[in-house]
Amino acid sequence: MERHDSPSARRRGARFPAVVAALLAAGLAVGGCGAGGQRSSDETTGVRAPEGGSAAPDGGRGGTAAPREGERRSPSPAPDYLSTFALDVDTASYGYARRALAEGRLPDPATVRPEEFVNSFRPDYPRPSDNGFSVTVDGARTGRDGWSLVRVGLATRGADRNAERPPAALTFVVDVSGSMDEPGRLDLVKESLGLLADQLRDDDSIALVTFSDEAETRLPMTRVGDARGRIREVVDALATRASTNVEAGVRTGYDVAVAGHRKGATNRVVLLSDALANTGDTEAESILARIDEERRAYGITLFGVGVGSEYGDDFMERLADKGDGQTTYVSTPAQARKVFVDQLPAHVELRARDAKAQVAFDRGTVERFRLIGYENRAVADEDFRDDRVDGGEVGAGHTVTALYAVKTRPGAAGPLATATVRWLDPATRAPHERSGTVESGSPALAGDIWGEGHDSLQLTAIAAYFADALRGGGLPGAPGLGELADRAGAIADRSGSAVVRELSDAIRRASGLLGPQEGGNPFREGELGSGDPYS
Known part of the structure; x- marks a missing residue:
């Protein structure tokens, strides 16, 4: 997100990842803080201004209409108390960190x-009961100098496995370079694709491209119902070859995806690789x-699946970001099964396109705030609508x-x-918004975060504090x-999860590598000041 003390708001960062449902979620559902004190609204144009004069997501204009085609809103006033970002749920960073820690090294x-x-x-x-979002805002005190953790949670309605969904047209681009010969790379990819072939519907389509020093189309876009046996034969025959020319693989993959594009279907390129490019355009610009x-012409998105003990995280991130996609990381058959069997086939149905969130903090109540993460998903505040x-x-x-630390x-x-979420209907591209509000002292923002009954919120905090410690620490109220x-x-x-x-195991390994910590590094007061929500 942009630094608001700069002369002009910085445009959104390099990543605008799209979200493919719960593809990347690790899959825990535990109860926690309720959403008491929350109010919601759902409007096609504009959003209700909160009571009490707080800074509304539209800069205090309340229920003004969304801009017409080609129009731009004036920059919102008081941008120092707004926080705006594109929705995304990549999980590759966590998966790869766990792999590194399991091997006895820090990420x-x-x-x-x-x-x-x-x-x-x-x-x-x-x-929600409809195709929009629910908005939950809750939190609790950290026990340090007036700091709290405030959580904004968004959720969509689940998929009905018995209901009709648009068909999927998936082009798999598989790395068969020499670096993929390591156990847990190509062998895991082959197992994953074999499992997926049994999960897709007959009216779904699949194509397969491989690449090493050159790219080769192994299977053009083919209806699954006509070719399950053929798909398995092609997957079973995959073997490693030479160097890694990701450029050739991606270009050929998109050629195949465009040639096999299906109107009304979910069209996606799935790149499976360790992303260790060493041939062709390794800088990714072309x-x-x-x-x-x-992506712009055909709506084809990119989903990156990373494998391997050595993994080109930054390279894969850049590719997925530009393709309105996201990344995950798998290192075991169980993780691959969760992505390709439990999640991907059930969640190709879209609920929203171009979804963004904006959180408006009340300047009369809030002295400072900081969004934890999302640096690469920032959107300029005036671009929310x-x-x-x-x-x-x-x-x-x-x-x-x-x-947020608040x-x-x-x-x-x-x-x-x-908190307001804005999205476009996948079919009609009509804009919609929904909001949730929390008040200081409400049941949804009460008590100590480590008190009883806060398991869900505690888990969110633990994951955030853990990541922050691996980056050097500094968040207020961080335990060791x-x-x-x-x-x-x-x-x-308690949950059996x-x-x-x-x-827990990953944090303990990190503790052994980093040494004892007493509540993390001090939260530097100079990082945040009134009207300066980002360091």
Whole structure:
């Protein structure tokens, strides 16, 4: 997100990832803080201004209409109390960090993105009855100097496996270079594709492109019902070859996807690779241009699946970002099964396109705030309702979580924050908005975060504090890693969740590598000032 103390608002960062439903969620649903004190509205144009004079998401204009085609709103006033970002739930950062820690090494801090740690877990937010979003705003005190953690949770209605959905046209681009010969790379990819072939519907389509030093089309776009046996034969025959020319693979993959484009279908390129490009255009610029062109012309999105102990995280991120897609990382058959069997076939149905969120903090109640993560998903505040500015693609059954560190003014009471999500209908591209509001002292923002009954919120906080510690620390109220591991373990005991147990184990490994920490590094007061929500 832009620094608001700059002369002009910075345009959105490099990533505008779209969202493919719950593809990337680690799959936990535990109860937690309720959404008491929350108000919601659902309007096609504009959003109700919160009571009490708080800074509304549209800069205080209240229920003004959305701009007509080609129009631009004037920049919102008081941008220092607005926070705007595109929705996204990549989880590759968390998956790769767990892999590194399991191998006894710390992940590169540059690959640690807190929002991907947070969104690797799926809180039990209320689900809407329609095709829009539910908006949940809750939080609790950290116990340090007036700081609280405020959570904004968005959720879509789940997919009905018995209902009709648009067909999927999936082009798989598979890395068969020499680096993919390591166990847990091509063998895992082949197993994943074999499992997926049995899960897709007869009216879905699939194509397969491989690449090493050159690219080759192994299977043109083919209806699944006509070729399940053929698909398995092609997958079983995959073998590693030479160097890694991602450029050739992506270009050929998009050629095949465009040739096999199906109107009314979910058209997607799925890149499976360790992303260690060493041949062709390894800087990605020409690849990015091609991906962006086909996304705009045909709506073809890119989903990146990373594998391998050495993984080109930044390269894969850039490709997926430009393709309105997202990334995940798999290192075990169980993780691959979750992505390709449990999630992908059930969640190709879209609920929203170009989805963005904007959170307005009340300047009378809030002294300082900071969004934890989402640095690369920032949207200029004035572009929130500009539907020409790209947002995220959100599927059925999906959740998105954003966590803020918020310092309230001593003794202040009343409205604290209003969160608004805006999206376009996937079929008609009509804009919609929905909001939720929380007040200081409401049941949804009460008590200590480590108190009883806050398992869901605690899990969000643990994931965020863990990621922040791997990046150097500094968030207010952060426990030491040993305490975080214990708290995650206690939630795993209460919920019986294997994925939370994995989180606890990963934190404990990090604690051993980083050494003892006493509540993390101090939160530097100079990072945030009134009207300066970002460091």
